[in-house]
Amino acid sequence: MHIEKNILDKVNEWLTPSFDKETQDQIVEMMTTSPKNLEESFYKNLEFGTGGMRGIMGVGTNRINKYTLGKNTQGLSDYLKKSFPDEQLKVVIAYDCRHNSDTLAKVVADVFSANGIKVYLFSEMRPTPELSFALKYLNCHAGIVLTASHNPPEYNGYKVYWQDGGQLVPPQDEEIIQVIENLKYSEIKFDANDSLIEYIDIAVDKAFINSTIENASFNTSAKAKENLKIVYTSLHGTSIKLVPNVLANAGYTDVNIVAEQAVPDGNFPTVKSPNPEEPEALTMALALSDKLNADIVFGTDPDSDRLGVAVRNNEGKMQLLNGNQTMVVMTHYLLEQWKKSGKINGKQFIGSTIVSTPMMLELASAYNVECKVGLTGFKWIAKFIKDFPDLQFIGGGEESFGYMVGDAVRDKDAVGAVLLMCEIAAQAKEKGSSVYEELQQIYVDYGFYKEHLISITKKGIEGANEIKQMMVDLRENPLSEINGQRVIMVEDYQNSTAKNLLTNETETLNIPKSDVLIYYLEDGSKICARPSGTEPKIKFYFSVNTKVMDISEIPYAEELLSSNIQQIIKEMQLN
Structure with missing residues (x-):
């Protein structure tokens, strides 16, 4: 097999x-x-x-190992010294349940x-949101x-993460990457x-737990908390270190843990993928919920x-919500609580992604707050x-199953989100409703939106090139009509342009560049590539x-919108 000279030069450096x-x-x-593996x-x-940076563990420049991470850390150290020349620099490090996470940390x-x-x-593995808080x-x-994460x-x-508790964003990210690239191993x-x-653990845990309860609790009665039957699984991950303690300290007593998935294990032996976006990941939790007649999983x-x-x-069967629905x-719920407390004065905002x-946007408008929309990723x-x-x-x-309550944590935070959803579910149950019914009423009040995601996997060098070519084709041969609806706007975040296809006018997008294309159709549909x-x-x-005018119309609307999505997928030849 022929291997390119630039690859061999890297290999020789590592020898x-x-x-x-x-x-x-x-x-x-x-x-x-x-x-082939060498290449x-x-x-x-x-x-x-x-x-951040994710990859397969192993030797090489395209792998996670002590040298690639060591180079990152050396570059970051140099950058910190330059950025804060007269300060005693301090950093905090956390790690998850994956193989080698502790040794790499x-x-x-x-x-x-x-x-x-x-x-x-x-001193031991901890959830990512606690790192942001710490x-x-x-x-x-x-x-x-x-x-x-869920890879x-x-x-x-x-x-x-930077001083504010959020992940790196411009200009620091590019500046740090440049420093890293210029380093020799x-x-x-x-x-x-x-x-x-210095090793840390319990003191920071307590502070994080108290902060979570303060941010995500909303005057739920003790009786309502006791009456909510919860099933929870950590999927062999880090949340087992905190979620049970948070719920117990918040007053939730009927918490049933999926025992087979409670032990942290980087092999994730009971699931194909430890990703709660995948319905299969919650199979064991759903089985336990049916056995116990739980309210929420x-x-x-x-x-x-x-x-x-x-x-x-409404039929009493467990139904998975997608990330858009939970969001x-x-x-x-948060907007309603802020409104009831008289805290909304036009100087508040909610956040989302493109x-x-x-x-x-509909919710923001209804409650007189801003909705700031950024690129994918909570760093924005x-x-x-x-x-x-x-x-x-x-x-x-x-949409990718992440949520952040308040600003104590500056990244998506499943620990705080679990508690917030418990508050919503407990209060709904106490008044004879449910989370599902609350969602249906939101659809009646603000419009019924249905979302769907298709992920196409393309591994390795060839796969990366195929993905690149798919985006090139979409740009060079833009769609003008989809499912009988005209495309009225195309946003290209790589070129920072928004082109109105009806007037032929082009505007500049004031969002950082990213390889994203969004089509808007005349019926309000939106398609993003x-x-x-990661x-x-x-x-x-x-x-x-x-x-929809009434909850009774939702089943028909669901069928109609599902059909629309499938037709769009068929026309785009993605099935």
Whole structure:
């Protein structure tokens, strides 16, 4: 097999004394037994995407290992010193349940300490939202969490947080990446200064639990809490460290944990994917809920930032809600609570993303608050909080099962979202309603929106090229009509343009550049194409809507909108 010279140059660098013998031995073995794997491991450098840097663990520049993460950390150390020249630098590090997360976290801590930076390192795995909270609580300059979220077991990752508790955003991200790219592996300082590494756990846990209860509790009666029957699964992840304690401290007593999935395990042995977006992931929790006749089911992903929810429908059967539905239910509830408390004065906002349901805009308008819409990823919602200090942030979410209540945490937070959904469910049950009925009433009041997502996986070098070509084709051969509806607007976030196809006028989009295309149809439908920033996938998002005058009309509307979505998919040849 022929391997390009630039790849061989990288391979040869990794065979120098800057790299340990075990690493060199693995490379030599790949050269003789698996040249294809060698090419995949070195053909590019791992890149920062929407959720930091994620990749398969192994040797090479395109893999997660002590050298790629060490280089990141050395670059970040250099950047911090330049950014805060006269301050004692402090960072906090957390990690999840994945294989090697604990050892990689220690490598990262070692490099920071070797650069004279004070490190707070969690003594055991902890949820990602606690890392965001701890960063501000401990007054740190930056934070790192070792996680690959819901990716398969062979993955790990590295997410960087800044002073405000949010993930890196422009201009820091590009500046730091430039520093990292200019580094040589031989410049990484691996020799730890253990006196600068302090282990943290219970004290920060208590502060985070108290903050969560304060932010996500809304005067639910003790009786209502006791009467809510909850089933919860951590899907072998980190949320088991906090969710049971949060619910117990908040007064929820009937919490039933899926025992088979309660033990943290990076193999995720009971699920195909530890992703609550996938219905299969909640199979065991749903079975337990039927056995116990529970009111609500929760499932969280490995690092506990995503939340899956199932509730009983009008026929008494458990029904999974999608991320847009849980976002709408939680946002509507928060807006109603703020309104009842007289706290809305036009200086508040909710947050969402360009691929999420347009229904968030309807809610904002109805409650006289702003809805700030950013690119995919909670770092953009966190950036809104930082960029608009005169506005109060109420809550916000995105379609990929993430939600953030208030601004104590600056990333999606399944711990706080679980408690908020319990408050909603307990209060609804107490008044003879349910979460499902509350959602249906929202549809009647604000319009029935239905969303659908298709993810197409394309792995490896060929896959990346195929995804790139699909986006090129969509740009060079734009659709003018879909499902009998004219395309009236095309937004291209890579070119920062919004073109009105009826008037031929083009406007500039004031959102950072990203490889995203959005089509708007004359009936209010919305179609978005976007390569994933964290997985080898291209994603297509569909949103359609119609008016319903009464809850009884929803089944018919559901059928109509489902048919519309399937027709759009067929015409775009995505099935």
